[in-house]
Amino acid sequence: MEGEYVYKKVNSLVFGVFSPKQIQKMAAVRIVTPELYDKEGYPVDGGLMDVRLGVIDPGLRCKTCGGKLKECAGHFGYIELARPIVHYKFIKIVLDLLRSTCKHCGRVLIPEKNINRYKALLEKTSAEEGLAGRRTRIREIIKKLKTRMKCPHCKKKQSKITLEKPTTFYDEETKISPIEVRSRLERVPDDDLVLFGMNPKFARPEWMILTVLPIPPVTIRPSITLESGERSEDDLTHKLGDVVRINQRLFENINAGAPEIII
Numbered sequence: 001m002e003g004e005y006v007y008k009k010v011n012s013l014v015f016g017v018f019s020p021k022q023i024q025k026m027a028a029v030r031i032v033t034p035e036l037y038d039k040e041g042y043p044v045d046g047g048l049m050d051v052r053l054g055v056i057d058p059g060l061r062c063k064t065c066g067g068k069l070k071e072c073a074g075h076f077g078y079i080e081l082a083r084p085i086v087h088y089k090f091i092k093i094v095l096d097l098l099r100s101t102c103k104h105c106g107r108v109l110i111p112e113k114n115i116n117r118y119k120a121l122l123e124k125t126s127a128e129e130g131l132a133g134r135r136t137r138i139r140e141i142i143k144k145l146k147t148r149m150k151c152p153h154c155k156k157k158q159s160k161i162t163l164e165k166p167t168t169f170y171d172e173e174t175k176i177s178p179i180e181v182r183s184r185l186e187r188v189p190d191d192d193l194v195l196f197g198m199n200p201k202f203a204r205p206e207w208m209i210l211t212v213l214p215i216p217p218v219t220i221r222p223s224i225t226l227e228s229g230e231r232s233e234d235d236l237t238h239k240l241g242d243v244v245r246i247n248q249r250l251f252e253n254i255n256a257g258a259p260e261i262i263i
Contacts, residue, residue, distance in 0.1 A: 037049065048218075048241060053215070055069055074218060078212050081247060083250060085178055094169075094205065095163050101188050102151035161176075169181055
């Protein structure tokens with residue numbers, strides 16, 4: 001019946017990483033312009049204050065859900081990036097994966113006959129020592145793999161991978177672009193990710209190299225009206241505007257056939 005509460009028990013909570021498709025699917029609009037308002041002061045379509053992202057003005061309705069201010073919680077948008085970028089928060093795990101998997105075939109640098117033994121060891125550690133013990137065991141496995149210079153699967157030689165902070169990777173002396181980093185991570189099979197403590201249903205490693213950037217609702221970054229009557233935007237909106245502007249310029253350079261050194 002209407003008005004009755006339905007009570008349910010939460011059994012578990014799973015943390016993961018959004019895939020590009022998931023970010024696009026949950027979004028209400030693609031952001032394509034750094035412009036915020038038109039000459040009449042109305043939010044620009046495809047801009048960071050697009051009314052499909054929610055509303056913060058009493059006289060407007062959200063174009064996604066139809067709700068007014070305080071009725072609409074807001075909706076996400078997204079920016080399609082001209083070039084992939086490495087997510088800063090995932091630098092360490094990306095580095096571990098590049099060092100512990102084959103640069104050619106993507107397999108973990110453990111002989112096939114030993115993989116199941118390592119997986120069983122992780123399961124046993126989880127049962128006896130919990131998640132903290134499992135994480136410690138995973139770190140021990142990764143530490144061993146970093147020193148292996150030949151893939152036991154395709155037999156090809158491996159290179160030394162280094163990180164120049166904050167987000168630049170090198171294969172020996174050669175700089176690896178985020179496009180190449182993402183390509184290498186895509187080759188890592190789902191079955192091998194268990195050895196790194198990852199569930200491929202909720203977190204594939206290539207998703208840590210962003211190709212689509214989620215844009216938070218306007219309700220998270222509302223405008224304020226100054227004493228002078230002028231509108232002032234949230235710092236996050238200003239920073240996102242910079243991202244959209246630079247991304248737009250990069251798209252234009254790529255489409256114009258600009259040299260890679262300029263891009």
